[in-house]
Amino acid sequence: MCGIAGLWAHSHHPETMARAEKMADAIYHRGPDGRGFHVDPDNSLAMIHTRLSIIGLNAGDQPIFGRDSDGTGGMVLTANGEFYDYKRIRGLLRTDGYDFNTKSDSELAIKLYHKHGLDFVHQLRGEFAFAIFDEAKQQLILVRDRFGIRPLFFHNGPAGVFWSSEIKAMLAHPEVPRELDPKAQLHQMMQVMVPGMTLWKGIEAVKPGHMLIVSKDGDGFAVEERRYWDADFPLDGEHDELPDDEHIENVRRALVESIALRLEADVPVACYLSGGIDSCSILGMAAAIQQSPVKAFTIGFDDARYDETSIATEMAEMVGADQDILRVSALDLYGKNFEDAVYYSERTFYNTLGVAKMLMSKHVTDAGYKVVITGEGSDELFGGYAQFKADYFLHDPAYAETAAGADMKERNKIFSGSVLAEQTISHPAFEEVMGFTPSWIQPWMLVYERVKPLLSDEFLAKLDGYDPVAAIAYSLDRTMLDGRHVLDKVQYSWIKTMLEGQILNWGGDRVDMANSLESRPAFLDHHVAELAMRIPPSVRIRDGVEKWVVREAMKHVLPEVLYKREKFAFMAPPAHTSEEKGREIDKLLEKWLSSEKIAEHGIFDEEKLRASIAEYKQSDDHTANTRKDIILNHAIALHAIEELI
Numbered sequence: 001m002c003g004i005a006g007l008w009a010h011s012h013h014p015e016t017m018a019r020a021e022k023m024a025d026a027i028y029h030r031g032p033d034g035r036g037f038h039v040d041p042d043n044s045l046a047m048i049h050t051r052l053s054i055i056g057l058n059a060g061d062q063p064i065f066g067r068d069s070d071g072t073g074g075m076v077l078t079a080n081g082e083f084y085d086y087k088r089i090r091g092l093l094r095t096d097g098y099d100f101n102t103k104s105d106s107e108l109a110i111k112l113y114h115k116h117g118l119d120f121v122h123q124l125r126g127e128f129a130f131a132i133f134d135e136a137k138q139q140l141i142l143v144r145d146r147f148g149i150r151p152l153f154f155h156n157g158p159a160g161v162f163w164s165s166e167i168k169a170m171l172a173h174p175e176v177p178r179e180l181d182p183k184a185q186l187h188q189m190m191q192v193m194v195p196g197m198t199l200w201k202g203i204e205a206v207k208p209g210h211m212l213i214v215s216k217d218g219d220g221f222a223v224e225e226r227r228y229w230d231a232d233f234p235l236d237g238e239h240d241e242l243p244d245d246e247h248i249e250n251v252r253r254a255l256v257e258s259i260a261l262r263l264e265a266d267v268p269v270a271c272y273l274s275g276g277i278d279s280c281s282i283l284g285m286a287a288a289i290q291q292s293p294v295k296a297f298t299i300g301f302d303d304a305r306y307d308e309t310s311i312a313t314e315m316a317e318m319v320g321a322d323q324d325i326l327r328v329s330a331l332d333l334y335g336k337n338f339e340d341a342v343y344y345s346e347r348t349f350y351n352t353l354g355v356a357k358m359l360m361s362k363h364v365t366d367a368g369y370k371v372v373i374t375g376e377g378s379d380e381l382f383g384g385y386a387q388f389k390a391d392y393f394l395h396d397p398a399y400a401e402t403a404a405g406a407d408m409k410e411r412n413k414i415f416s417g418s419v420l421a422e423q424t425i426s427h428p429a430f431e432e433v434m435g436f437t438p439s440w441i442q443p444w445m446l447v448y449e450r451v452k453p454l455l456s457d458e459f460l461a462k463l464d465g466y467d468p469v470a471a472i473a474y475s476l477d478r479t480m481l482d483g484r485h486v487l488d489k490v491q492y493s494w495i496k497t498m499l500e501g502q503i504l505n506w507g508g509d510r511v512d513m514a515n516s517l518e519s520r521p522a523f524l525d526h527h528v529a530e531l532a533m534r535i536p537p538s539v540r541i542r543d544g545v546e547k548w549v550v551r552e553a554m555k556h557v558l559p560e561v562l563y564k565r566e567k568f569a570f571m572a573p574p575a576h577t578s579e580e581k582g583r584e585i586d587k588l589l590e591k592w593l594s595s596e597k598i599a600e601h602g603i604f605d606e607e608k609l610r611a612s613i614a615e616y617k618q619s620d621d622h623t624a625n626t627r628k629d630i631i632l633n634h635a636i637a638l639h640a641i642e643e644l645i
Helices: 016-026 086-095 107-123 167-171 182-189 244-262 277-290 309-319 335-345 353-366 378-382 386-395 428-434 442-454 457-463 468-475 486-503 505-515 526-533 548-557 579-592 595-601 606-618 622-644
Strands: 002-009 034-040 045-051 064-067 074-083 126-134 139-144 153-157 160-164 203-205 210-217 220-227 269-272 295-301 322-328 371-374 518-521
Touching (some): 016 045, 016 167, 045 074, 086 107, 107 139, 107 210, 160 167, 244 526, 277 378, 277 548, 335 505, 335 622, 378 526, 378 548, 428 468, 442 468, 442 606
Antiparallel strands (some): 002 045, 074 126, 153 203
């Protein structure tokens, strides 16, 4: 795990090295174990790498160099992430005459590119974001993994092409503009981003499963975007129809392989452990594979309604894990910790879970660990979210006439106002693109409806009638939706938006790497994903039981209480749930939503915002207050982010 950055300019600047060092400084936390630079005046190129050493501890420095078979045409690689199964692939390449200069898995990319050209990405397995400069072809290739587990951003402007693992590294260069995008600010207020969008104008995220091919084009640079992988669900009725036992065994086998690959490192590997079946399954299988106690880290909250430590502890005891519980209080979730989470995430967040996870990553690294295996991705691939079940029950003919799930909202009412909508709402763009408005976006549409009246006339004028919900709907590839089962449609739409923009951002890489911790989500191995997508919806969700096939595959390693437990959203207690939290968020409101700040940023109408906050403080409506908590979290972060980064 590392950080990368770089620039390919029109002409070499004498300050290039000094500027490259500032870019590296901005992502020091991603790679405190070392840094490397390749500055090439002839090509007006700079490539930057900050290293977190996990594999090949003493022989994995980057950049990594390669040449064509005739010894000419240099190639340069900087990579962030992990390529799994690398020893087997290295062996195959050696039989083809390729020599390796390091013990690092990263060197695979440059050898495979040399052998296969741009098709090399199909040979890569893992979580990665990397850059290769091909001098002979005068071509830069930027690649991001299939789900966007590792971040990668780029800017193509008058000074040239810039890229980096985090936007702050590009903003450290004086020729990268810092102007915020009002449309992106609006999206962040409603939580859901359009794929590729960032808060800054002219700075985009490389989309998951995509590569950018950059070449000189006259006085500028041409950027070709190429999709090499997508979550390709089969047409409805064309899933793999197998006996249940085969589906169960296939899932078990795929997960064992994925977890075993992610246990490989030259440093100790731990697990994150909550009270959900995903992280518990990971821990159970890791313990069986290692046949020795696994270190398991759990977050505990000071509100029993949101706390899962008792179930996590039962799991840890069952497999003999060495459990370490970090207790997080109200004081921990706000103040500077809140601001730091915004700084590292480079976006707003609706819930302080990201703050808690950032604190956990520090706790883990303080305990001497650099790597954790996590459970993200299981819900996305196996139908785990309550919102997915709601659409399955509502729109699948097999469930539409039954009472299945009728009491689901009652069981999950604590999440009403956040991840579950308290009322049904639709949008014509989603009706057009998907045939229905998915339940997962409805709560965020309700957030948007409550935000709109608070916006200033000045800010609304900048938006010029922009519809963020339509923009999200129309960003989806209809060829990947048409003819698919309703469950596949909702999973696909979530994977393309919320998984990358939320789960893997302020819930994953960004807050983990804030403290130099590499997280490895085993369910998001693309071999596991491609298997999951071919499993019939009725096997993913069976008789109202979400992730049924995963439960059955992991039944032998799960406590009975967990095997039978319904999915419970993992989030931190919102601010309104205690007076102490209320006092802490008030301090942030006073600092970042002062009259001066509101006037300076021009996003909100101060009078309307103050009235909304006053109403919030007088209300005891949990659902309404949860939604107001979301709006306040976003508003604080939007006012803070420009100053923090």
